[in-house]
Amino acid sequence: MVDPINIEDALQHIETLLAANDLDSAAEFLRSLHPADSAEILSTLEPDIQSALVARLQPTELAEVLGQMDEDDAAEVVQHMDVSALADVLDEMEPDVVADLLGELEPEAAHQLLQEMDEGEVVAPLMAYPEDSAGGIMNVAPPCLRRHMTVAEAFQFIKEHYQDANEIFYLYVLDRYGRLIGVVNLRALILAEPEQTIEEIMDRDVISVRVDADQEEVAQLLARYDLLALPVVDAEDKLVGIITVDDVVDVLEEEATEDIYRLAQVSEHAEIFSPITQAIRNRLPWLYINLGTAILASSVVSLFEETIAQVALLATFMPIVAGQGGNAGNQSMTIVVRSLALGEIDVDSAWKALRHELMLGLIHGVLLGVTIGLIAWFWKGNPWLGVIIGLAMLANLIIAAIVGVLVPTTLKRLKVDPALASSVFVTTATDVMGFAIFLGLATYFLNWLR
Amino acid sequence: MVDPINIEDALQHIETLLAANDLDSAAEFLRSLHPADSAEILSTLEPDIQSALVARLQPTELAEVLGQMDEDDAAEVVQHMDVSALADVLDEMEPDVVADLLGELEPEAAHQLLQEMDEGEVVAPLMAYPEDSAGGIMNVAPPCLRRHMTVAEAFQFIKEHYQDANEIFYLYVLDRYGRLIGVVNLRALILAEPEQTIEEIMDRDVISVRVDADQEEVAQLLARYDLLALPVVDAEDKLVGIITVDDVVDVLEEEATEDIYRLAQVSEHAEIFSPITQAIRNRLPWLYINLGTAILASSVVSLFEETIAQVALLATFMPIVAGQGGNAGNQSMTIVVRSLALGEIDVDSAWKALRHELMLGLIHGVLLGVTIGLIAWFWKGNPWLGVIIGLAMLANLIIAAIVGVLVPTTLKRLKVDPALASSVFVTTATDVMGFAIFLGLATYFLNWLR
Structure with missing residues (x-):
């Protein structure tokens, strides 16, 4: 062993x-x-x-x-x-x-x-075929049975045509035009009597994919229906290839890694021990994009420098509002991105998801807003500070819910991978709005804070 | 169809x-x-x-x-x-x-x-068996062949014992003590002559897993060796069960979703349309943990309120240093977490990964530090501000590299899922250190900033 x-x-x-x-x-x-x-x-x-x-x-x-x-x-x-x-x-x-x-x-x-x-x-x-389509991952179609063959003939056919095959997953049955009409698994063949015909033992419900389907869709189909292989057909239902479960296992790992890396703003080509120059190419561009959005958020803070000069403790609380918005937005966004990837929702469910996340954002916002409001009040001894930070928190969590749903679903609608760029937009929105609302409120009620 | x-x-x-x-x-x-x-x-x-x-x-x-x-x-x-x-x-x-x-x-x-x-x-x-072990996902052992059987006898055996099976993946061969000694695939059986013995056609190199192996390890083995099924053995090499590829496809999707959600600080049980009370349970605890760490970081800022009162523009740049550290730390952490999950590295490679990430952190820190330093200088007209923020950026990116590697590998060593808690520790470290270094340097060189 x-x-x-x-x-x-x-x-x-x-x-x-x-x-x-x-x-x-x-x-x-x-x-x-x-x-x-x-x-x-x-x-x-x-x-x-x-x-x-x-x-x-x-x-x-x-x-x-x-x-x-x-x-x-x-x-x-x-x-x-x-x-x-x-x-x-x-x-x-x-x-x-x-x-x-x-x-x-x-x-x-x-x-x-x-x-x-x-x-x-x-x-x-x-x-x-494109590398990430069914055509790109399929193998050539295996030799196929005809429905009038007997089981004994089928065995002979396998001996003649599958000498070099690594593995037989299923035996497909074609009509005279090369169209897929049935499938027989080896177990059924072995259990059948030699004189039975293939037509008698074949299963007519064959699940197949079109050659231009996305590899992620292929993986989902195989996983959903617990299949070992999936036949690939062209526009006329003619069998053009076969995708086997071992290829799909690789696709699933690849796609998951791609999503995980893209969500963390790392190129999907990243590997733990990539050469340094490659690693820089995989990551530095994202850090520069984030630097750009961080400067955008900073320029919002910059508008309120006068307020901060008068009430410096605002600087203390400023990152909390923005940060919590970022975390909540990231939660919503990640769930939406993964559900889109697993086919659990499509872009048409966006409104339903938005209602769900808005309700959550409202509840989380009230709870976190009250908590941080009380903490700010008792820490700095000013109830108005508590009210302002609590309201800013509530508002930013609602914004987080909105962008957390709308950004990935919009990207998907535009045929961009939602995992790729969602983080940038969500963080930018929650940072900019978090700073603007908190410092804006503070400036408006400045007299009660001093 | x-x-x-x-x-x-x-x-x-x-x-x-x-x-x-x-x-x-x-x-x-x-x-x-x-x-x-x-x-x-x-x-x-x-x-x-x-x-x-x-x-x-x-x-x-x-x-x-x-x-x-x-x-x-x-x-x-x-x-x-x-x-x-x-x-x-x-x-x-x-x-x-x-x-x-x-x-x-x-x-x-x-x-x-x-x-x-x-x-x-x-x-x-x-x-x-624990739900996420090989024993937890395995099925009962299928009927097995003995090595002295002929191919014809094996066919008869299959007809008798596999009547109810959904699918036959491989036929395993046991010795008289129930120990696994070989494997035959159906294709080999069909291609063989009826009078050959199983011993002649079986493959003696059987890859198997122990019943207490982690399901993630099982999934990696099947994926790595392109297997349809994996026999599960006990401590005496006796066959106790079988894990089939369709179960593993589900495991792979589950494990990837779990990692993605945990990295985003969402419970792995999250679903897009979970009932609201369930969704709150899945997410709110993480938001409260983050609120705690955000308050910790804020209390660092609070120490420097005097400095900020004198030079309010520090508040403008403060989030940039912390934020970039967080992003870079998240990149390193995510790559380490995923590489651990895929078995590409183990905890013993931690030092090699640390060297790699430190080198990257140094290079990224210098490049981003110079960039933000120049921007700060020209924006606010003070070269010393540029020097301070540039140095703080460099220091925080090095910290990010260290925690990005050490946090997940340490959690793994402690048998905690690195995806589960790494984000919290990494963000806390880069926030706290980002604020402390930037504002600390600014306080030290306060006279040159005013």
């Missing part, structure tokens, strides 16, 4: 071998691991060492390892390989993975490889 | 039927949908209508619908059902789902149902 290996230990082992310049043993060690593990280790090595190790692997071995890498890492590993050697490797890989990999290369190099490959004409059509 | 239905339309349709008090047609409509869709619709209806509809469904129909619900929703739907009727329904469901559902009921009621059920002794052991 194989226990999943400890990557840190494996890395250390290979580094020891490399330090001793024992490339053959290092290649041998890689070969002994699960391809997913070799892929991770190979990705972390220096380019010249990668090349040396890659040269020592058989095409089928390298194909398995490349199949487990992110396409950008894989593209880096193969970039110095000879065209015909690489074409042999690519012929051993799954066409959808090859299409993604080729998409990372220079168009010229990709074209040359497609020419050189035996399976070039299978891969080329897959490259036409 | 079935297109995935539009839930909004379906809801409207059933509401029309219910408004006309036509419960029979409503039940009929539910029956016509995919159980996943019926489950979603049923969850949104009022309790008395749920009961009326549930009473109109056959045990097998209800079992399918309940199997697609969250366990808390399912528990609500069944709470008023008669014990023996419910036991019949539960007997039709998958044991792992029943175990989760029973876990939501009163212990007394759960015990009574286990007694009443035919499958009670299959379900009971599953209830012993």
Whole structure:
């Protein structure tokens, strides 16, 4: 039984071998691991060492390892390989993975490889679809059954056509025009009598997706209906490909990471140990955008410097109102963004969500407003300060509810990823309005504060 | 072919039927949908209508619908059902789902149902494991092959023992002590000759998990090695259960949602249309915690009220330094939290991550410090103000890097979910230190600012 290996230990082992310049043993060690593990280790090595190790692997071995890498890492590993050697490797890989990999290369190099490959004409059509669409993640359609086949014939068909398949998820049934009319799972086939026809045992309710569907929608469908694979059809219901659950597991992790990073205002390409220049590109632009919005909020404060000079304790309470608005707005925004991503709401439910969040904002605003009002009163001994900060808190939490719903739903309506830019707008709104309302009220009632 | 239905339309349709008090047609409509869709619709209806509809469904129909619900929703739907009727329904469901559902009921009621059920002794052991462990999400072990069986015998075995299974993922091979020694996939079985033995065609490299492994680890293993199912073993390597990829897809979505919500300081139970009282419970405690930390930060500002009274424009710049620290700290923290969740780093890599983030904090701090310094100088005409705010910015970004790494890794080391509480600590640190350093420097160099 194989226990999943400890990557840190494996890395250390290979580094020891490399330090001793024992490339053959290092290649041998890689070969002994699960391809997913070799892929991770190979990705972390220096380019010249990668090349040396890659040269020592058989095409089928390298194909398995490349199949487990992110396409950008894989593209880096193969970039110095000879065209015909690489074409042999690519012929051993799954066409959808090859299409993604080729998409990372220079168009010229990709074209040359497609020419050189035996399976070039299978891969080329897959490259036409956007990377994050059903077409972009699907694999070529598997060999399909016809409804008049008997179970015995189907077994024979599988023996002939699935010799090279890694796994059979479902067997699809097509009519004579190539349109999808049914599905049979292997269990049903095994349990059936040899002389039964496919038509008798097939399930006519096939859930499928259109080739232009978004990959997130595909993932939701598979998750919702607990499917192992989803057939992909074109506008005429003809089967053009298949998406399997293992691809979707990767999509789900990718999409979740993307949302988490975008909500935190980090590029979705961020990785914990990105090279520093890359890390700066992933994060600094967002910090500068935030600096811009912070200066905008500051310029609001700047309008009230006279008031603050007279009642300096306003500076003490100023960040509380803005900060609580930011936190509440962030809560509403995050729930809306995630619910949009999971398909639990669509933009048409925006009004319902707005009513819900406004009600919450009102209740939270009253409770937090009274709390901070009492604290301010007893801390600084001025009841009017309490009233002003309490009212400002209430107003800012209502604003937070409004922007927390309207910003992400509006971005979604404009076909922008709501996770991408919502934080900036929500924080700017709650900062600017938080400062303006609190300091504005304070200026208006200045005589009662002094 | 079935297109995935539009839930909004379906809801409207059933509401029309219910408004006309036509419960029979409503039940009929539910029956016509995919159980996943019926489950979603049923969850949104009022309790008395749920009961009326549930009473109109056959045990097998209800079992399918309940199997697609969250366990808390399912528990609500069944709470008023008669014990023996419910036991019949539960007997039709998958044991792992029943175990989760029973876990939501009163212990007394759960015990009574286990007694009443035919499958009670299959379900009971599953209830012993923590809900988020491998044991908590696994299903009972499927019937297994022995290595001396022939392929023909294996087919016969499947016909006898898998009559009721939904799906066959892999066939596992056990030795005489019940220990896992191999795995055969159905494709290999179909392609093999009838007289070959299982031993000849089985794969001895079986990846498995221990019954006490965390569900997140399980999800990572399945995703990493592209598996459809993972066998679960006890301390003696005996097969005790199986976790299938469809359960893991749900786990991945759950865990991602949990992380996203916790990072935004919302309870992981939040849903967009939670009842208001529930929504308040999910969010208000976090707002009060933040109010506490905001008051802490304010009390730092309060120490410098004298300085602010003399140089009111400090109030203008004060939020910028704290805010940028908060944003940068949030970036580091989010990347560390997500990398921990995906298993890309562990707590032992904390020092490496700290070095990386410190370097970034230094570079970002210098760039943002110079930028804001120049802006402050030209805006307010005082170069010393620029120097002070620039230095404060640099210092706070370095602090942000430190807390952004150390807070989540320390929480992880303490076995607390890093997503849960990191934001509070990071924001508190960057606010308190941002105000203290900026206003402290300003007080020290007060003569040059006036």
